[in-house]
Amino acid sequence: MEKLPWGTNSQLTDDEFYNRTDDIEHLKNFLETTSLGTPPTILLSGIRGIGKTALLKKIKNEMDSDYLIAYLDLSHSYSYQIGELDEIALMQYFYTVWIDSCSEKHLKRFIPRIKEYFQKNKFYFEKIIEFGDYPIPIPEIKDDYSGILNLVLNLPQKIYEENQNQIKGVIMIIDEFQVLKDLGKNLDSFLWFFRGIIQNQRNVAYIFSGSLNSKDTIIEKISGKTGAFGGRMLTFPINPFTKETVKDYLNERLESLNFADDGFERFYSCTKGIPYYVNTFANLLPKNISLNDKTVKQEFINSLPFLADHLKQLWGGLDLVEQKIITTIINDITERKKIANELNRTSGSLSRHLNKLQNIGFIENLGNGKYGISEIILKAWLKKEYNDKGVFPYRIP
Template identity: 45%
Template sequence: MRNLPLGNDNDLDQSQFYNRTEEISFIKDNLELAKKASTPTILLTGIRGVGKTALMKKIKKDLENDYLVVYMDLSAMDKYKKDKLTRFCFMKLFYESFIRACNESDIITVDKRIMKFFKTRNFKFDRLESVNDIPVPILKSQEDYSKFTDFVMNLPQKIYDDYLNDIDGVLIFMDEFQILKQLDEDVNSFLWYIRSVIQSQRNIGYIFSGSMSIKDELISDIAGQKGAFGGRILNYEIKTFSHATTKSYLNEKAEYLQFTDDGFDRFYNCTKGIPFYINTFARLLPPFEQLDEERIVSEFKKSLPYLLIHLTNEWYKLTAQEQRIITALVDKPLRRIEIAKKLNVTSGAIGASLKRLQNETLIELNNGQYQIYDSIFRTWLKMEYEEKGDYPY
């Protein structure tokens, strides 16, 4: 039982990590092009809970002896924002993450931190103070976004050039990349700026990943033909576990679970092959008891609040209109005008709510129709209505 990780555990040890040999080989082979001065850029896509972050951290561990590996969780930008999320928040996180990675790799950055202070600020005279009757000018300074950005984005190349005899290259992992959709600025122009810097760098590799639908417009902004990285980025989708892989995985990691054939088929149908749900549900099942289809259905109903705690927390933070939009989609996908009609409002009145729900990856737009992103979340809402006669507003 100790080898079955928690569903939300993304930092797996060697005994917990399973399969993904093809994905690891593909990503490593492309990232190692950084040794040859190429600048590989990879976008990992895949549904939420499929294991993108765990995969990134696994590759980070495997490569950090040869490379300087920087891991950024873009959700940490929140600590820098005041009223809104800006490019400055991104750059501050980039700098902090980079310096931390250098410290962990015993790369000395004292000189860079001193340079950062003087190169990224505007200085001007404030006042005179007397020291032993000698007038001393006192300056005051303020961070300059343009200077700070230029310094931070060029830092990876400077560090590589200084340590090229010690490291094969610099690899930068940017996780939760979908957070950029919350920037209070034009996201596409920011992506083009990042691309303009990356394309001139050598021996630096980038890998982006985030919890977003493969239909998300951000993916088009990044990797589409007219996107910032169109033609220059490898888009790799991380798939869910197959029926056979899931069975092999649980036979190895949770041999105490005694499924009948129909019981396992129902388990797979419930979890959709998504590692997050597989691990969470499997840990909740009783050991050394027969798990047939009927028992799995019963256990699944009891387990839903635990499986969906991350989503139900989000649900209760939504406005009344946002909740009503989601419940309007429980039975089937709808067009925007159809949602507005069900809510008895104008189509324009739900624009901001639809955008926010997409940004939070609670709904997605597919062929002109909005639908609930997570099918298990949809199942929970249906069950709540069937049992209580109303949705959990």
């Protein structure tokens, strides 16, 4: 039976992957300069569901035979999940992923030498414990983290130097890097420290990827004119598919889906060319019947609980103030002062909540103190819930 990959699937086969040919070629061309001793630092940005992770994993698969590639999804790190992300926990995650990548690449010759590397390092360790086949350093003074940051961030260059007869270079992919905002007031110092170390590495490329829009504050901190990597980072936006690309994709991969002209226009309006929603909604639509504007609109409304499934957990994790900010601006762009008045709070007390909602991509600051909802499916799902039940789902059972 004909079926597209579901939007939740980020590990696509070659047959499932579609288009992005130019993006892949350009990214690979940049990354291959690593073998020449001129590695790039790349910022890959795009909204949630645009297909960044699938793209990065495809590039990893295509370059894996020649390079050591470590892929980190910071949102999956244990310390982030329990709300305790700090620099030490971050380095422990980096370290573990590097060593796992070495093992998968069968670069085991390097692993026994890590202890020697630790001992030569000026940073003192309380102890070095064994975990599986490799050692884990435990810092003597938890607050003194500069040594372990130096050690872990210099590891990839050391790995290359020990194995340059087997690999052309090393690539680190840091996905969902907006998670670093959990470092709070330490974010700027961490980014500058990171940059200070890796700018001298000759054989290690870095890709920072995140679900964020061009106005996100962390973009300015990392690649803006006064940011840690300002002027030294290649910015690479991943855009939604065009109407023509979506039409060609559906005609080629799902021939049983039959749109009238106005039906396809409605489909594209509902999905905005975002692959996650294109795939999910197309799979849910009835097949082998003519789909006009009215039919697609009704099917979209019916499909919203499925289309918004990945957003419900994020919504449920918001506090009541954050949820009410969203429902206050759900119908129109709204000034911060008006939001505060609606919630009977001071404008200043909303800062933390507004920042969180921007960090997860639910709202955006449109300038002049005005905010709007940026996650279109969340907005549509909330409106449906209100229309059906007369109340927004502030508490999801």
